[in-house]
Amino acid sequence: MHATQITIIGGGFCGIMTAIHLMQNHDIALDIHLINKDNPLARGVAYNPHTASLLLNVPNGKISALENEPSHFLNWLINDQPQLAGIANLECMFATRQQYGRYLTCLWNEALKNRPGTVTITTYEDEAYDLQKEDGRFHLFLRHHPMITADVVVLATGNEVPRLPGGVPAAFGNSKRYAGNPWKKDCLENLDPKADLLIIGNGLTMVDTVIGLVEKDFKGKIYTISPNGYQLKPSAETKPIYGDADPKELMKNSPSLLTIVKYINRHRKAAKLKDQSFFKVLDDLRPYNQQIWRSFTTGEKKSFIKHFANMWNTTRHRLPVPMFDLMETLRANGKLLNIKGKIKAITETNNKLLVTLNCGGEIKTISVQRSINCTGPAGDLKFSQNELLQNLAVNGLVCADALGMGINADPENGMVIGAGGDHIPNLFVTGSNLKGILMETTAVPELRLQARKLATHLIENCRMELHPQQM
Ligand SMILES: Cc1cc2nc3c(=O)[nH]c(=O)nc-3n(C[C@H](O)[C@H](O)[C@H](O)COP(=O)(O)OP(=O)(O)OC[C@H]3O[C@@H](n4cnc5c(N)ncnc54)[C@H](O)[C@@H]3O)c2cc1C
Incomplete structure (x- = not known):
């Protein structure tokens, strides 16, 4: 046959x-x-x-490769490292x-x-x-x-691989001071441990890169730049969890973008009033996200991307708490500087890059040894x-x-x-x-x-x- x-x-x-x-x-x-x-x-x-x-950004209990065997990864982990067996909350931790x-x-x-x-x-x-x-x-x-x-x-x-960001001349893509693929090991190699560095982007890949630099005992300043300046959020907050939202109710009639936005805003305000963590509202929508997206008109999809995608990405895709805490510490120590703005120009000299930034009308120039593109896929x-x-x-x-x-x-x-x-x-x-x-x-x-x-x-x-x- x-x-x-x-x-x-x-x-x-x-x-x-x-x-x-x-x-x-x-x-x-x-x-x-x-x-x-x-x-x-x-x-x-x-x-x-x-x-x-x-670390993974999905907890151990939710990242089985087989959806019909939810504990498959957890069991593998314990089998691989029996000393983990006694740990309470292993399913909520991040391997x-x-x-x-x-x-x-x-x-x-x-x-x-x-x-x-x-x-x-x-x-x-x-x-x-x-x-x-x-x-x-x-x-x-x-x-x-x-x-x-x-x-x-x-x-x-x-x-x-991320595309060349706006404001960066195409020729700069070939510079040895530009790392275009942030997932390759060599983007963190051959650095002067004391000279500053620029990461373009402010999301999960930026965090990976910063942690990579910290592990290499990098001592220079790490600048990051993004147009919106949004910060990623931790996977969990210390406040009690707000649980009054009912996604099943929302999904009864195929909801429009406006209905979804109103639903999210209503519950965000209610959670704030109660001083509770709002994240579960978005997490509980996750099983419906494909269905919601497919029911949107093209206009609604475009509108979502234009107005809500950044807020959505920073709240939906959150950081394991230890990684979030490390970012906070680096910021507090002045080692990590998140800039809200855009790149206006990059000039390469013999031994550095001069990067001109437009930060809401204020023009700044920073001097760095390398620029790593972490703007996402x-x-x-x-x-x-x-x-x-x-x-x-x-x-x-x-x-x-x-x-x-x-x-x-x-x-x-x-x-x-x-x-x-x-x-x-x-x-x-x-x-x-x-x-x-x-x-x-x-x-x-x-x-x-x-x-x-x-x-x-x-x-x-x-x-x-x-x-x-x-x-
Ligand atoms: C840095 C990073 C961290 C992530 N962390 C998480 C996480 O913690 N939890 C989570 O759930 N998701 C995470 N994700 C999301 C991740 O994308 C998915 O979990 C999953 O790994 C995607 O698998 P994939 O097979 O689509 O792509 P990939 O795993 O990228 O595999 C695609 C493969 O195809 C190969 N390929 C491409 N083109 C060709 C070609 N022309 N010929 C031959 N081979 C080719 C590539 O080289 C690659 O090996 C992360 C993504 C990234 C980039």
């Missing part, structure tokens, strides 16, 4: 979890090809951090991202060991740089291996540095979603919608490239479900093709 050829491009969380669920099918013959570059298989960018102490990377590697190895005889899996440490469709099948071109022909292709390429396909996605966009097999936040696809199953507006059968996209379509598609709690749903969809399609009369 002809085995269905499934090629997955990207071996991070989304890629391996899709493959793991595919491997759990025992009746359909599959040949899975998994292609991954740059990062160790299974770990991806997130769980192969430049600094060992970086390191390195530990999580080891967990995913174990899960992957286990799945390979238990793989049914009907499924083969071949992994390639290589870059896929082009994909072409011919007679209903796909030809995938790899840098160092022969072409692969596939019936089904899954794009699980993960987050894009670039979503817009126009700025993709991934040659595969660039080529796919050129040949029309993928195109940007209506908001320019990722790839256009069917929200139900991630099937790509090409430049002509038609679905591209058997070409799928997962993970953060679906941001414009689903919004909440960045972290493990959503991605694990997406991987299972996609694998189930692919298996059902195979069954339908083999036994259409039974379906």
